[in-house]
Amino acid sequence: MSRPGLRERKKTETLRRMQEEALRLFEEQGYDATTIEQIAEAAGVSPSTFYRYFPTKEDVVVQDEYDPMIVAAFRRQPEGAAPIDAFRSALAEQFAQFSPEDMARLRGRVELVLSVPALRARQVQQVVATERMIGEMVAERTGRSPGDLEVRNFAAALIATWSAGILVWVEGGGQDDLTAVLGRCLDHLEAGVPL
Amino acid sequence: MSRPGLRERKKTETLRRMQEEALRLFEEQGYDATTIEQIAEAAGVSPSTFYRYFPTKEDVVVQDEYDPMIVAAFRRQPEGAAPIDAFRSALAEQFAQFSPEDMARLRGRVELVLSVPALRARQVQQVVATERMIGEMVAERTGRSPGDLEVRNFAAALIATWSAGILVWVEGGGQDDLTAVLGRCLDHLEAGVPL
DNA sequence: TATCAAATGATAGTTACTATCAGAAAGGGG
DNA sequence: CCCCTTTCTGATAGTAACTATCATTTGATA
Numbered sequence: 476m477s478r479p480g481l482r483e484r485k486k487t488e489t490l491r492r493m494q495e496e497a498l499r500l501f502e503e504q505g506y507d508a509t510t511i512e513q514i515a516e517a518a519g520v521s522p523s524t525f526y527r528y529f530p531t532k533e534d535v536v537v538q539d540e541y542d543p544m545i546v547a548a549f550r551r552q553p554e555g556a557a558p559i560d561a562f563r564s565a566l567a568e569q570f571a572q573f574s575p576e577d578m579a580r581l582r583g584r585v586e587l588v589l590s591v592p593a594l595r596a597r598q599v600q601q602v603v604a605t606e607r608m609i610g611e612m613v614a615e616r617t618g619r620s621p622g623d624l625e626v627r628n629f630a631a632a633l634i635a636t637w638s639a640g641i642l643v644w645v646e647g648g649g650q651d652d653l654t655a656v657l658g659r660c661l662d663h664l665e666a667g668v669p670l
Numbered sequence: 671m672s673r674p675g676l677r678e679r680k681k682t683e684t685l686r687r688m689q690e691e692a693l694r695l696f697e698e699q700g701y702d703a704t705t706i707e708q709i710a711e712a713a714g715v716s717p718s719t720f721y722r723y724f725p726t727k728e729d730v731v732v733q734d735e736y737d738p739m740i741v742a743a744f745r746r747q748p749e750g751a752a753p754i755d756a757f758r759s760a761l762a763e764q765f766a767q768f769s770p771e772d773m774a775r776l777r778g779r780v781e782l783v784l785s786v787p788a789l790r791a792r793q794v795q796q797v798v799a800t801e802r803m804i805g806e807m808v809a810e811r812t813g814r815s816p817g818d819l820e821v822r823n824f825a826a827a828l829i830a831t832w833s834a835g836i837l838v839w840v841e842g843g844g845q846d847d848l849t850a851v852l853g854r855c856l857d858h859l860e861a862g863v864p865l
Numbered sequence: 866t867a868t869c870a871a872a873t874g875a876t877a878g879t880t881a882c883t884a885t886c887a888g889a890a891a892g893g894g895g
Numbered sequence: 896c897c898c899c900t901t902t903c904t905g906a907t908a909g910t911a912a913c914t915a916t917c918a919t920t921t922g923a924t925a
Binding site for chain 2: 595600626664668
């Protein structure tokens with residue numbers, strides 16, 4: 476029953492502080508120019524402690540809570556729906572409950588990740604994991620094998636469209652309605668990406 | 671007129687030797703367990719020289735000559751053709767002149783890249799660059815802007831399909847006809863990735 | 866052969882990351 | 896309140912990728 480004890484509170488507090496200071500330093504002096512020592516120093520811990528919380532420097536930035544949320548939303552869609560429609564609904568549901576601050580944070584993070592090669596690389600691993608999850612879910616829904624060429628192709632194309640949409644959205648300054656942009660991407664994909 | 675002098679021949683020879691020895695060592699003892707020092711030693715050069723040829727350890731493996739070739743083949747396709755058809759032809763033309771040895775090498779390299787996270791990350795940069803080039807070419811052909819949402823989406827989906835096809839091909843042991851696999855992927859994409 | 870430019874090797878340094886171990890701090894039982 | 900166990904932290908030492916710099920060698924050229 477007992478709420479999180481002092482020990483656990485201290486841990487989450489330390490984690491939050493390290494992330495905050497790290498992002499601040501990255502913005503102030505750039506990602507590469509910021510050392511682990513500086514981050515640890517700013518957060519009032521030793522470098523050893525930093526590595527206990529984050530396996531790599533990149534992980535301070537790239538630790539996605541959104542992808543799993545959207546995958547979960549996808550899973551909640553009715554069984555009968557076409558996979559692409561299920562995904563469309565899942566995206567809409569998810570972003571509908573994002574506050575403007577959430578959107579701004581998302582955009583800021585995407586911009587940082589885009590500007591630092593090491594972070595971009597790390598982000599890709601996340602995306603690949605998400606692609607695999609989607610592939611597995613779709614395989615289950617349609618009664619196909621996860622290794623099926625079309626299942627793989629569907630998942631790959633879906634992720635690609637999703638990413639392209641977010642990129643264009645960020646490049647546009649985050650002014651447009653993200654759900655609408657992604658909707659247009661999905662429509663275009665469903666039509667066979669004609670030009 | 672004069673053919674490449676001794677100097678240049680030595681350079682390409684050194685490059686080839688370093689790549690060869692690196693791949694051998696990677697296979698024998700693993701990527702991470704192989705140091706630059708060992709590669710340099712095996713190739714009979716100093717570590718300094720290694721870094722003069724390859725900016726990073728990853729670049730010994732990931733330095734694609736195929737992507738540019740396919741982009742060039744794409745560029746050679748008739749102006750009037752639909753972009754997706756142009757790409758289909760470009761792929762077919764390209765792989766048609768691959769020897770079985772080339773195919774085996776391609777497969778081996780893909781497998782190595784897949785198995786090492788650092789290499790996968792590096793490979794992505796290449797793919798992103800290729801995606802951009804395709805986007806620009808398509809924009810030019812269709813008279814649209816390179817930042818156009820549909821142009822971006824087309825390029826992203828195309829690259830995704832391409833990658834998915836190669837992955838499935840490699841997972842199948844490279845037995846299937848790669849051109850056929852990629853053809854099926856493109857057909858599926860053109861149909862709107864239905865499931 | 867003498868000269869110039871390019872390629873190489875050697876050295877020293879920075880930084881991300883790992884391994885290990887001793888000490889501090891939190892939790893639970895008497 | 897004190898002891899004991901567990902968990903977290905800090906310090907130290909080390910590896911290896913990568914950078915910067917400079918002296919040396921080697922291919923090209925006149």
